[in-house]
Amino acid sequence: MTTPLPSPASTLPLLFLLLLLLLHPFPAIANLHNLRTKSLKLPPTHSTKPTEFFEVTKPISLPNTIPCIHHIFTHDFASTFVKPPFLTNYTPPSHCPSSHGFSKIVLEWNATCKGRQFDRIFGLWLGGVELLRSCTAEPRPNGILWTVRKDVTKYSSSLLSKRRQDLAVFLGNIVDGTYTGIYHVNVSIYFYPASGENSGGGGNSKAADLILPISRNVENLNDGLWFQIENSSTRIESSEFTIPSNAYRAVLEVYVSPHQDDEFWYTNYPNDYIVANNLTSTPGNGPFREVVVSLDGVITVGAVWPFTVIYTGGINPLLWRPISGIGSFDLPTYDIELTPVLGNLLDGKAHSLGFSVTNGLSVWFVDANLHLWVDREGEKTTEGKLVAHGSELGLTSDANFTGLNGKFETGASRWVSTEGWVKSSNGNITTRFDQRFSYSNSMEMGKGGDSQRVKQRCNVSDKVSFSGGGPSLRSTNRFSVELYTDSKAGRNNTVLLETRLALGLGNRRFRGGKEVSRLGNLQRARGEMVVQGDLVSGGFGATKQWYNYGGEEEEEEEDGSEKCYFRDVSSKNYTIVHDRQGIKCHK
Numbered sequence: 001m002t003t004p005l006p007s008p009a010s011t012l013p014l015l016f017l018l019l020l021l022l023l024h025p026f027p028a029i030a031n032l033h034n035l036r037t038k039s040l041k042l043p044p045t046h047s048t049k050p051t052e053f054f055e056v057t058k059p060i061s062l063p064n065t066i067p068c069i070h071h072i073f074t075h076d077f078a079s080t081f082v083k084p085p086f087l088t089n090y091t092p093p094s095h096c097p098s099s100h101g102f103s104k105i106v107l108e109w110n111a112t113c114k115g116r117q118f119d120r121i122f123g124l125w126l127g128g129v130e131l132l133r134s135c136t137a138e139p140r141p142n143g144i145l146w147t148v149r150k151d152v153t154k155y156s157s158s159l160l161s162k163r164r165q166d167l168a169v170f171l172g173n174i175v176d177g178t179y180t181g182i183y184h185v186n187v188s189i190y191f192y193p194a195s196g197e198n199s200g201g202g203g204n205s206k207a208a209d210l211i212l213p214i215s216r217n218v219e220n221l222n223d224g225l226w227f228q229i230e231n232s233s234t235r236i237e238s239s240e241f242t243i244p245s246n247a248y249r250a251v252l253e254v255y256v257s258p259h260q261d262d263e264f265w266y267t268n269y270p271n272d273y274i275v276a277n278n279l280t281s282t283p284g285n286g287p288f289r290e291v292v293v294s295l296d297g298v299i300t301v302g303a304v305w306p307f308t309v310i311y312t313g314g315i316n317p318l319l320w321r322p323i324s325g326i327g328s329f330d331l332p333t334y335d336i337e338l339t340p341v342l343g344n345l346l347d348g349k350a351h352s353l354g355f356s357v358t359n360g361l362s363v364w365f366v367d368a369n370l371h372l373w374v375d376r377e378g379e380k381t382t383e384g385k386l387v388a389h390g391s392e393l394g395l396t397s398d399a400n401f402t403g404l405n406g407k408f409e410t411g412a413s414r415w416v417s418t419e420g421w422v423k424s425s426n427g428n429i430t431t432r433f434d435q436r437f438s439y440s441n442s443m444e445m446g447k448g449g450d451s452q453r454v455k456q457r458c459n460v461s462d463k464v465s466f467s468g469g470g471p472s473l474r475s476t477n478r479f480s481v482e483l484y485t486d487s488k489a490g491r492n493n494t495v496l497l498e499t500r501l502a503l504g505l506g507n508r509r510f511r512g513g514k515e516v517s518r519l520g521n522l523q524r525a526r527g528e529m530v531v532q533g534d535l536v537s538g539g540f541g542a543t544k545q546w547y548n549y550g551g552e553e554e555e556e557e558e559d560g561s562e563k564c565y566f567r568d569v570s571s572k573n574y575t576i577v578h579d580r581q582g583i584k585c586h587k
């Protein structure tokens, strides 16, 4: 059983926890939550209009057809912590002309909130398939609102299934005398019919034919459907599943979000340092984490080296108003190609997938969707065989410290490779999946542990090649985070925390060796905050963001034109001070 601690998305940086612990020796765990989370206690401003929060992303490119709007639910999330998820019946819209199928499906989440509240993690599942993992925005006394739009076309088979399904939303919130914010939410799904001209039989031909949930069953659950991974020795095995015998391709889409002791895993202290300085209630295990996925407990099929998403209350909540952190409103998911191991799944027997977090501390919320493509030609049974697989992690660390001051270097690399063939009516195709990871983290503690500087870099590349099949698919990702925090004891039992942050995400995708898209996304932020107990009572935050996307449109649009989007935007406190965006391509 898990300790029934509320799970706000965000908790305090460790340095700050340490400082508080030094200032006031709190009695360990029971107060950890209160200590390590924060929300704002700022006075109302003159403005009476609610502030609109947003995450910078490119607009979803939409077909030139009129969408059917399917309203899914309106619900208030008040005291929802340790309660069953909110459930509603879902059936596909009956009023949509769908003779040509739908070429785009977009989920829209609108929410308002007023008062004071933590950032809360939430998930939305349809028949156990997760459609969205996100974090709420923290309200202010005058109120806030925000919208998350997500292209959910890849979940078409679930969204269009005629079978009766539960749509579940878990957003664990607590409302009391201090934390007054209730999240009021509307969700609609927009179905854009394919125009008919360019649809060679159902616009969404690229989406999977079937998606199996790899998550917890909603029955008797007072939580999200995610699995909870609390330490490095736990491997969670999914419940067993059976796949159709005519499946010819499989991709596992993994959702992950770290919380509590591991929310800022990239800043976690090495254990030597903790032991030497007797910081036993401070989360440790160093700054390296990965999620490892295995099949039937024996074959490592892939790994996830996650991007460092910072939730809206993270580090300094004033940095994320109104521009939210990269990935915070729509957490990134990670694809693992399972086609090479299909041979092991096609035996008609039940199988399971396992998840573990290397060096993990409590708690990681992990689940997945298994996307399957089936052979429609004559329902022929597919056969296959896993030919080769291998995986290896290398981890190095180096420490040099005296007392609370010191320097720490951590390096890591991993490769995972699987290869196997599948014979279906498409022929006998050998698929090879390769993942390459490299990582470095340098951490420096100064001023007797009051300041911490972290610089982390992570490169992730994936390649799927098909011999006797289509063009290879490759993606390269570069994740970076640089964080400097400095805390001082202020007057009247307050703490002053200064922060400088750079958060970067670069992604390039290639098809058959040709680059098809490129994204550069960078946030630089600096701020100061005055903290009293678990409340931020003053300070400032300033954030700049550069977003630059260039790419060919997804195939279903089929006009082959290049679509680009850029946005340069900056904010100070709650105000946007600069905003420029456009669709010009920079060659």
Ligand SMILES: *[C@@H]1O[C@H](CO)[C@@H](O)[C@H](O)[C@H]1NC(C)=O
Pocket: 074, 110, 111, 112, 184, 185, 186
């Ligand atoms: C939700 O929809 C209702 C009815 O259209 C509207 O009154 C309310 O303001 C909406 N709330 C949000 C958060 O969008």
Ligand SMILES: *[C@@H]1O[C@H](CO)[C@@H](O)[C@H](O)[C@H]1NC(C)=O
Pocket: 108, 109, 110, 147, 186, 187, 188
């Ligand atoms: C969400 O808000 C947008 C912008 O205010 C509005 O256009 C849209 O209709 C709203 N959708 C829902 C589902 O309430």
Ligand SMILES: *[C@@H]1O[C@H](CO)[C@@H](O)[C@H](O)[C@H]1NC(C)=O
Pocket: 228, 229, 230, 231, 233, 234
């Ligand atoms: C790890 O977590 C599991 C529950 O997920 C628990 O049963 C086990 O005792 C924990 N192990 C350690 C070493 O803390």
Ligand SMILES: *[C@@H]1O[C@H](CO)[C@@H](O)[C@H](O)[C@H]1NC(C)=O
Pocket: 278
């Ligand atoms: C370490 O901290 C614990 C709890 O604060 C305290 O009881 C213990 O005496 C300390 N040990 C040393 C060696 O300082």
Ligand SMILES: *[C@@H]1O[C@H](CO)[C@@H](O)[C@H](O)[C@H]1NC(C)=O
Pocket: 400, 401
């Ligand atoms: C450790 O750090 C100290 C102080 O910065 C430095 O003098 C010393 O050379 C370092 N030792 C190593 C092995 O790097």
Ligand SMILES: *[C@@H]1O[C@H](CO)[C@@H](O)[C@H](O)[C@H]1NC(C)=O
Pocket: 383, 421, 423, 428, 429, 430
């Ligand atoms: C499919 O191709 C692989 C690799 O060429 C081969 O080893 C295997 O025997 C073939 N399977 C069938 C059923 O033809």
Ligand SMILES: *[C@@H]1O[C@H](CO)[C@@H](O)[C@H](O)[C@H]1NC(C)=O
Pocket: 438, 439, 440, 457, 458, 459
């Ligand atoms: C990531 O890749 C870049 C470019 O190849 C390289 O300069 C950098 O050292 C790599 N970083 C890590 C941590 O491997």
Ligand SMILES: *[C@@H]1O[C@H](CO)[C@@H](O)[C@H](O)[C@H]1NC(C)=O
Pocket: 492
């Ligand atoms: C110190 O804090 C207390 C309690 O929050 C408050 O009543 C008092 O006015 C504060 N004093 C100063 C000088 O800020």
Ligand SMILES: *[C@@H]1O[C@H](CO)[C@@H](O)[C@H](O)[C@H]1NC(C)=O
Pocket: 042, 538, 539, 540, 541, 542, 572, 573
């Ligand atoms: C942000 O607001 C605080 C008051 O909440 C103010 O002291 C500070 O000067 C403001 N900072 C900026 C950059 O406007």
